[in-house]
Amino acid sequence: MEKKLARLKEILAEISDIEGAASLLGWDQQTYMPPGAAEQRGQQSGTLGKIAHQMGTSPEMGKLLEELGPYAESLDPDSDDARLIKFAIRDYERATRVPAEFIVERNRVLALANQAWTEARQTSNFEHFRPHLEKIMELTRRYVDFFPPADHPYDVLLDNFEPGMKTAEVKAIFDALRPQQVELIRAISERPQVDDSFLHQPFDEKKQWDFGVEVITRFGYDWNRGRQDKSAHPFTGGPGLFDVRITTRVDPNFLNTMLFGTMHECGHALYDQGADPALARTNLLGGASLAVHESQSRMWENLVGRSLPFWEHFYPRLQEYFPQLRELPLQRFYQGINKVQPSYIRVEADEATYNLHIMLRLEIEIALIEGRLPVRDLPAYWNAKMQEYLGIMPPDDARGVLQDIHWSWGLFGYFSTYALGNLISVQLWEKIKSDIPDLDDQIRAGKFEALLGWLRENIHRHGRKFMPQELVQRVTGSKIDPSPYMRYLRRKYSEIYGL
Amino acid sequence: MEKKLARLKEILAEISDIEGAASLLGWDQQTYMPPGAAEQRGQQSGTLGKIAHQMGTSPEMGKLLEELGPYAESLDPDSDDARLIKFAIRDYERATRVPAEFIVERNRVLALANQAWTEARQTSNFEHFRPHLEKIMELTRRYVDFFPPADHPYDVLLDNFEPGMKTAEVKAIFDALRPQQVELIRAISERPQVDDSFLHQPFDEKKQWDFGVEVITRFGYDWNRGRQDKSAHPFTGGPGLFDVRITTRVDPNFLNTMLFGTMHECGHALYDQGADPALARTNLLGGASLAVHESQSRMWENLVGRSLPFWEHFYPRLQEYFPQLRELPLQRFYQGINKVQPSYIRVEADEATYNLHIMLRLEIEIALIEGRLPVRDLPAYWNAKMQEYLGIMPPDDARGVLQDIHWSWGLFGYFSTYALGNLISVQLWEKIKSDIPDLDDQIRAGKFEALLGWLRENIHRHGRKFMPQELVQRVTGSKIDPSPYMRYLRRKYSEIYGL
Numbered sequence: 001m002e003k004k005l006a007r008l009k010e011i012l013a014e015i016s017d018i019e020g021a022a023s024l025l026g027w028d029q030q031t032y033m034p035p036g037a038a039e040q041r042g043q044q045s046g047t048l049g050k051i052a053h054q055m056g057t058s059p060e061m062g063k064l065l066e067e068l069g070p071y072a073e074s075l076d077p078d079s080d081d082a083r084l085i086k087f088a089i090r091d092y093e094r095a096t097r098v099p100a101e102f103i104v105e106r107n108r109v110l111a112l113a114n115q116a117w118t119e120a121r122q123t124s125n126f127e128h129f130r131p132h133l134e135k136i137m138e139l140t141r142r143y144v145d146f147f148p149p150a151d152h153p154y155d156v157l158l159d160n161f162e163p164g165m166k167t168a169e170v171k172a173i174f175d176a177l178r179p180q181q182v183e184l185i186r187a188i189s190e191r192p193q194v195d196d197s198f199l200h201q202p203f204d205e206k207k208q209w210d211f212g213v214e215v216i217t218r219f220g221y222d223w224n225r226g227r228q229d230k231s232a233h234p235f236t237g238g239p240g241l242f243d244v245r246i247t248t249r250v251d252p253n254f255l256n257t258m259l260f261g262t263m264h265e266c267g268h269a270l271y272d273q274g275a276d277p278a279l280a281r282t283n284l285l286g287g288a289s290l291a292v293h294e295s296q297s298r299m300w301e302n303l304v305g306r307s308l309p310f311w312e313h314f315y316p317r318l319q320e321y322f323p324q325l326r327e328l329p330l331q332r333f334y335q336g337i338n339k340v341q342p343s344y345i346r347v348e349a350d351e352a353t354y355n356l357h358i359m360l361r362l363e364i365e366i367a368l369i370e371g372r373l374p375v376r377d378l379p380a381y382w383n384a385k386m387q388e389y390l391g392i393m394p395p396d397d398a399r400g401v402l403q404d405i406h407w408s409w410g411l412f413g414y415f416s417t418y419a420l421g422n423l424i425s426v427q428l429w430e431k432i433k434s435d436i437p438d439l440d441d442q443i444r445a446g447k448f449e450a451l452l453g454w455l456r457e458n459i460h461r462h463g464r465k466f467m468p469q470e471l472v473q474r475v476t477g478s479k480i481d482p483s484p485y486m487r488y489l490r491r492k493y494s495e496i497y498g499l
Numbered sequence: 500m501e502k503k504l505a506r507l508k509e510i511l512a513e514i515s516d517i518e519g520a521a522s523l524l525g526w527d528q529q530t531y532m533p534p535g536a537a538e539q540r541g542q543q544s545g546t547l548g549k550i551a552h553q554m555g556t557s558p559e560m561g562k563l564l565e566e567l568g569p570y571a572e573s574l575d576p577d578s579d580d581a582r583l584i585k586f587a588i589r590d591y592e593r594a595t596r597v598p599a600e601f602i603v604e605r606n607r608v609l610a611l612a613n614q615a616w617t618e619a620r621q622t623s624n625f626e627h628f629r630p631h632l633e634k635i636m637e638l639t640r641r642y643v644d645f646f647p648p649a650d651h652p653y654d655v656l657l658d659n660f661e662p663g664m665k666t667a668e669v670k671a672i673f674d675a676l677r678p679q680q681v682e683l684i685r686a687i688s689e690r691p692q693v694d695d696s697f698l699h700q701p702f703d704e705k706k707q708w709d710f711g712v713e714v715i716t717r718f719g720y721d722w723n724r725g726r727q728d729k730s731a732h733p734f735t736g737g738p739g740l741f742d743v744r745i746t747t748r749v750d751p752n753f754l755n756t757m758l759f760g761t762m763h764e765c766g767h768a769l770y771d772q773g774a775d776p777a778l779a780r781t782n783l784l785g786g787a788s789l790a791v792h793e794s795q796s797r798m799w800e801n802l803v804g805r806s807l808p809f810w811e812h813f814y815p816r817l818q819e820y821f822p823q824l825r826e827l828p829l830q831r832f833y834q835g836i837n838k839v840q841p842s843y844i845r846v847e848a849d850e851a852t853y854n855l856h857i858m859l860r861l862e863i864e865i866a867l868i869e870g871r872l873p874v875r876d877l878p879a880y881w882n883a884k885m886q887e888y889l890g891i892m893p894p895d896d897a898r899g900v901l902q903d904i905h906w907s908w909g910l911f912g913y914f915s916t917y918a919l920g921n922l923i924s925v926q927l928w929e930k931i932k933s934d935i936p937d938l939d940d941q942i943r944a945g946k947f948e949a950l951l952g953w954l955r956e957n958i959h960r961h962g963r964k965f966m967p968q969e970l971v972q973r974v975t976g977s978k979i980d981p982s983p984y985m986r987y988l989r990r991k992y993s994e995i996y997g998l
Contacts, residue, residue, distance in 0.1 A: 017546035020539070025738075026521060032531075037726035037742035040519070043780065044738060047516035051550060225535035239524075239543060243536035262634045281542065 001071045005081060008088060010066050013281035015052050020239035022048040025244055027238055030231040038291075057095045065089050080278060083465040088282050090163070097146045106143075110410050117408035124398035126379050133407060134375045137368055140412050144369070154369050157413030161290045162420065164467040167366065168417050173423065177482040181356055182389055184489055188340045189351065189391070191497040196336035198328055205250045207321045212248060214264035216316065216380050219300060220452040221246075221266050222273050234261045236268035236297075241280045244272040253320075256337065260301050267300030269291055270452065274460025288412070288459075289468035291480075294421020295428060296455070302351055302422075303429050303488075304451075308334050309443040333498050342390035344399040351422070353490055357391040358419035361404075365412050373454050424472055426484040428459070433477045500570045504580060505561050509586060513954055514551050519738035521547040526737055526744055529730040545606075556594045564588050579777060582964045585747070586782050589662070596645045605642075608634050609909050616907030623897035625878050632906060633874045636867055639911050643868070653868050656912030660789045661919065663966040666865065668979075669915050672922065673858045676981040680855055681888055683988055687839045687851065688890070690996040695835035697827055704749045706820045711747060711761035714813065718799060719774050719951040720745075720765050733760045735767035735796075740779045743771040754821075755836065759800050766799030767792055769951065774961025787958075788967035789913070790979075793920020794927060795954070800929050801850055801921075802987075803950075807833050808942040834995050841889035843898040855888040857918035860903075864911050917949035923971055925983040927958070930975045 025045050033041060034385065055061070065088055072085035113132035120129035140157070147156045152167040213228065226238065231247035238245035246265035251257035271287050279285055287293040304310050311318075311334055320326045325333065340350050346357040364381060367373035373381060382401040387393050394400030406414055433439050436450050443451075458475045469479050493499060524544050532540060555558070564587055571584035612621040612631035612899075619628035639656070646655045649668040658664065712727065725737065730746035737744035745764035750756035770786055778784055803809050810817075810833055818824045824832065839849050845856040863880060866872035872880060881900040886892050893899030905913055932938050935949050957974045968978050992998060 014546045014550075017543040018550070020543050021547055024523060024527060025520055028527070032726060032728075033918050034722065034724055034726050034742055036721070039736065040739050040741040040779070043512075044516040047513045048520055051513075051517070172569050222535070223533065225532050225533055227531060229531075239536065242539040243533055280539070395537055487948070 001068070004064055004067055005071070005085070008061075008068060008085070009054060009282065011058075011061060011064075012084070012088065013285050015055050016240065016281045016283070016285070018048050018052045018055070020243075022052070023237050024239045027247075029230045030233070030235065031247060047364060051267065053095060056091060061088075061092060062096070065092055078465075080276075080282075080284065084282055084284055087200055087464065094147075096162075099146075100142065102139075102142070106139050106214075106410065109139060110408070114405070114408045115403065117402070121402045124396040124402065126402060128396045129408070130375055130378075131400065133378075136407065136410050137375060140410065141371075147251075152366075154366050154413065157365075157369070158416070159413075161414050161417050162468055163289055164469060165289075165291075165420075169469075170362065170420070171366075173480060173482050174355075174362060174416075174419070177355060177423075177486065178359055178389070180486050181352065181489070184486075184493065185340065185342060185352055185356075185390070187499050188493055188497050189342075191499065193341070194335040194339050194496065196330065196339045198325065198333070199255045199336055200253060201324065203255050203322055204255055205252050208250050208255065208258045209248075211318060211321045212258050214317070215305075216246075216262060216266040218446055219263070219266055219270065219304075219448050221269060225273055226269060228262075234265050236265045236272065238272075239271070241275055241277065241285055244269045260305055260337075263305040264297045264301040270300070270455065271296040271460050274452075274456045275463040276461040279463045279465075284463040284465055286464050287465055288462070288466055288471045290417035291420035291424055291457070292468050292471060294418055295424035296420050296459070298425040299429065299455075303425060304443060304448075306338055306351070307440075307443065309440045311337075312444045313446040328492035338492070338496055340493060340497070342392050344386070344392065344394045352493060353390060355419040355422060358415050359413040360385045360389060362419075367414070369412070403434065420480060421470075423480055423482050423485045424468075425448075426488045427472065427476050427478075427481055429488070430484045463497050500567070503563055503566055504570070504584070507560075507567060507584070508781065510554060510557075510560060510563075511583070511782050514554050515739065515782070515784070517547050517551045517554070519742075521551070522736055523718065523738045525628045526746075529732070529736075530728045530746060531735065538680055552594060554859070555590060559593070560587075564591055577964075579775075579781075579783065579964065583781055586963065592640075593659075597642065599647075601638075601641070601645075603922060605638050605909065608638060609907070612909075613904070613907045616901070616904065620897050620901045620914040623895040623901065625901060628901065628907070629874055629877075632877075633682040635906065635909050636874060640868065640870075640910065645811040651865075653865050653912065656864075656868070657915070658912075660913050660916050662788055663968060663969055664788075664790075664919075668968075669861065671975075672979060672981050673854075673861060673915075673918070676854060676922075676985065677858055677888070679821050679985050680988070682781060683891070683985075683992065684839065684841060684851055684855075686998050687992055687996050688841075690998065693838050693995065694831065695838045697756050697824065697832070698835055699752060699822065701752055702754050702821055704751050707749050707754065707757045708747075710817060710820050711757050713816070714804075715745075715761055715765040717945055718762070718769065718803075718947050720768060724772055725768060727761075733764050735764045735771065737771075739782055739794050740771070740774055740776065740784055743768045746843065759804055759836075762804040763796045763800040766796035769799070769954065770959050773951075773955045774962040775960040777990045778962045778964075783962040783964055785960070785963050787963055787965055787970045789916035790919035790923055791958070791967050791970060793917055794923035795958070797920050798928060798954075800925060803942060803947075805837055805850070805943065806939075808939045809817065810836075811943045812945040837991070837995055839992060839996070841891050842891045843885070843891065844902055846860040849941070851992060852889060854921060859888060860914040861918075864914070868911070906913055919967075919979060921966075922979055922984045925987045927976050928987070929983045938967045 001454045022045055025041060025048070029038075029041050029045075038475065065085070068085045069089055072082045075082040082163070107134070113136055116132045117129050120126060141153070144153045144156045148154055154167040155165075158167060158170065216228075217223070225242050226244045229245070229247050230249065232248050232249065234247050236244065236246050238299075246262070247276075248262045248265060249257055269295060272285070275285055287296075311330060311434070315330050315333060338350070340352040342353050343349055346354070349357055360382070363385065364373065364378065367381075368375070379397050379401045383393055386400070432451065432454055435454060436442070439451060442448070462471065466474065473479050519572070521544055524540060526538075528540050551985070552971060564584070568588055571581045574581040579876050579991050581757060608631070612628070612635055615631045616628050619625060640652070643652045643655045643666070649655055653666040654664075657669065673980045715727075716722070724741050725743045725745065727745050727747060731749065733746050733748050735743065745768045747761045747764060750754055771784070773809065774784055786795075810829060814829050814832060837849070839851040841852050842848055845853070848856055859881070862884065863872065863877065866880075867874070870922065876894050878900050882892055885899070903914075931950065932955050934935060934953060935941070958970070965973065989998075
């Protein structure tokens with residue numbers, strides 16, 4: 001059986017090598033690839049994906065897993081080997097359920113849909129995208145049908161991004177949160193608005209870059225196993241555990257883009273760089289789930305990067321980089337970067353309003369899957385919900401229902417991970433603060449070793465070994481819970497807005 | 500049969516995709532990869548190589564080629580399809596002759612040898628490298644034995660880089676050339692030396708880069724399908740026909756490194772960018788051979804880039820970039836960049852001495868393969884030949900027999916392609932000048948469209964369709980011939996040195 005396990009690891013290592021190469025193709029595509037290479041790159045990525053899929057669904061793989069499944073039961077259930085086999089079986093079963101012809105058909109539909117979405121958003125013309133989205137919904141329902149009946153059909157989609165998570169769980173979490181967030185935003189809206197105009201002025205691009213590098217170096221980003229480049233849409237990627245790359249975007253007239261974008265991606269990268277080296281070239285890399293991943297990016301971006309202790313340390317340094325801030329007191333800077341204001345665009349939303357953008361999307365996705373909501377009614381539904389949750393009405397569909405690229409990529413079940421990530425970040429934070437009582441003082445001194453050490457020990461090193469709810473439970477003693485997040489928002493914004 | 504051909508092309512396209520991805524891994528390794536990723540990168544490249552090899556030697560491939568071989572005979576022998584099948588058979592036969600275990604053993608020996616060579620060169624200690632080179636020689640002889648007996652065992656090695664070329668042919672070419680080059684160098688050495696001290700002074704790095712970009716843009720390098728980055732050792736690479744990248748090196752105190760290095764790599768890149776798009780994702784990309792490839796890089800570097808007409812156009816521009824050259828007359832600049840001086844290091848050699856470095860290496864490689872020369876006698880043999888050909892004696896082995904990395908990579912049969920490339924470049928040049936009588940005037944006007952057009956039509960578009968001797972014969976009417984090169988050297992240096 002040891003020999004079979006060794007063979008399984010050999011195959012997984014090669015799949016991991018191919019996926020690592022594919023990841024470099026993707027990174028290069030967003031950073032340095034010349035424009036004329038786009039079609040060729042698509043073919044190359046497609047071929048690598050096909051080969052990795054073939055290796056992961058081969059008859060040999062099936063036979064190995066059939067034999068190793070019972071063996072895994074005999075191992076310590078928390079051991080790397082038991083988890084590796086378990087996840088290999090999970091991945092194999094999911095990959096073999098969906099017929100190759102379906103994937104080909106789906107990719108064809110998505111290529112056209114993505115192009116139509118780009119055009120539709122440019123012209124703010126939902127009707128141009130509608131027929132494509134209808135096809136995508138039909139394909140999504142067929143996709144769900146390849147899987148055994150779940151409590152809710154949406155569970156199948158959610159499971160792609162949050163292994164083991166149920167629609168009912170997410171709904172319950174969001175239902176508990178929504179009225180409190182809506183109420184908080186209403187209360188804030190009745191208070192005098194803070195001023196963030198100083199963030200919108202020219203900031204030297206090179207200095208912005210350098211400041212970002214200084215901050216994430218202090219966070220503990222390992223430049224020996226990573227690098228930072230520019231890209232239109234910041235992301236964390238790269239070919240594997242020993243090469244985790246981030247990208248950032250620098251807006252010459254707005255500081256936040258670089259500042260919080262860089263910290264956000266660094267949070268993702270610290271997670272990926274922190275996996276146990278024993279997991280290299282296995283299927284256990286990549287983090288527990290998208291939500292847990294997002295909890296790490298959000299923690300460094302928001303709980304660290306938008307906190308007062310952080311800026312007590314870094315604000316004087318920022319003022320050295322940007323003399324135009326010298327006259328601005330720390331407190332006003334801190335308020336400005338934490339301004340709350342309902343807005344149309346999710347990716348620009350602040351901490352208090354962000355989750356409501358997500359809840360709206362989740363409701364729409366569930367209604368679409370259930371067939372309750374016809375695609376043609378989407379814009380009206382969207383706008384009504386925006387009014388209900390955020391009290392604003394998008395002036396057009398480009399700033400409304402057409403703003404995200406995800407649906408044109410067929411990504412259903414994805415959005416809620418963003419909000420769940422926010423919740424997990426604060427849930428972990430409460431635990432961290434009880435384990436490291438002087439955390440604020442450390443941050444105030446620009447020290448992050450203890451924080452990173454805690455994350456390494458409790459989250460990062462495990463890679464993908466645990467399911468997200470399982471991991472949160474192991475670390476905090478309870479499953480994903482929205483109350484720490486609400487406590488955090490209330491405390492923070494009561495102070496800033498004098499509620 | 501059409502269906503079988505389509506299937507063959509499908510497999511070749513996927514192999515090409517994988518090799519393209521592997522090529523990006525290699526490019527990234529030399530440009531942007533963080534140092535901590537080296538081992539991981541080796542695994543990823545190894546896996547892609549293994550998969551491409553498996554696909555190229557699969558039973559399906561063997562069966563397809565068995566059936567398509569006779570079919571190819573029924574096609575126009577110059578058609579893409581006939582050549583594609585022919586080269587697929589050639590590649591298949593070569594790849595299947597060498598057992599997988601041998602390749603594994605060889606890679607293991609080479610990894611250690613390469614490390615030992617690095618250390619040996621640093622300490623100028625040939626004995627440290629000797630046992631590794633002995634093992635490599637033994638493996639190389641075993642490698643040769645996997646192939647059917649050839650006229651000379653070295654033919655098998657040569658054939659890896661110069662398809663179809665025979666040892667006897669190369670020897671005959673070099674034998675005709677050697678005494679004439681030795682005599683020319685002797686004659687030059689009796690003349691007053693030209694001054695090139697102005698090349699050795701500080702040159703702003705950014706301006707150097709910009710000037711190089713300006714030149715190769717004018718040559719016709721397609722930035723839409725390529726890019727330039729920095730690397731320690733300049734090279735041309737990239738993921739495929741639509742993405743041909745070059746790298747360059749900038750020495751802040753010596754102009755030639757960037758200047759001629761950039762033009763050299765651009766010459767390679769123009770060849771690769773110029774292939775017929777119909778050859779994309781086939782086995783017919785990459786150029787006829789290393790020598791033909793080198794003929795293109797050398798043509799742009801030397802026949803264009805070290806010519807007087809070129810500098811009649813570009814020297815005023817260079818003087819704008821570098822005011823320190825304003826007082827230096829064109830003629831003295833031209834002489835300086837064409838200074839002839841025997842030197843120890845091949846990669847720094849001038850046009851008149853370069854080939855002698857190669858001939859020395861070819862003689863050694865043949866003697867090693869024949870078993871006439873024991874590895875332990877290499878340094879003495881090397882130094883004696885240097886004295887004989889170039890009249891100088893390396894002060895140590897680091898500047899002698901240990902200077903090249905190639906042997907530690909097991910690359911035997913490679914070096915002569917550099918000299919053959921020089922010869923082909925001038926042989927083509929004579930033909931080009933008869934086809935484009937006002938070529939010098941065009942270059943003097945900074946115009947390269949006709950030259951590039953000629954190369955595209957006669958060389959580039961064919962990719963790898965023709966064997967090197969076949970291609971040279973088709974284009975010039977004769978096989979590789981050293982006399983144009985000698986005519987060129989005599990004319991050029993008679994003028995510069997007043998012989």
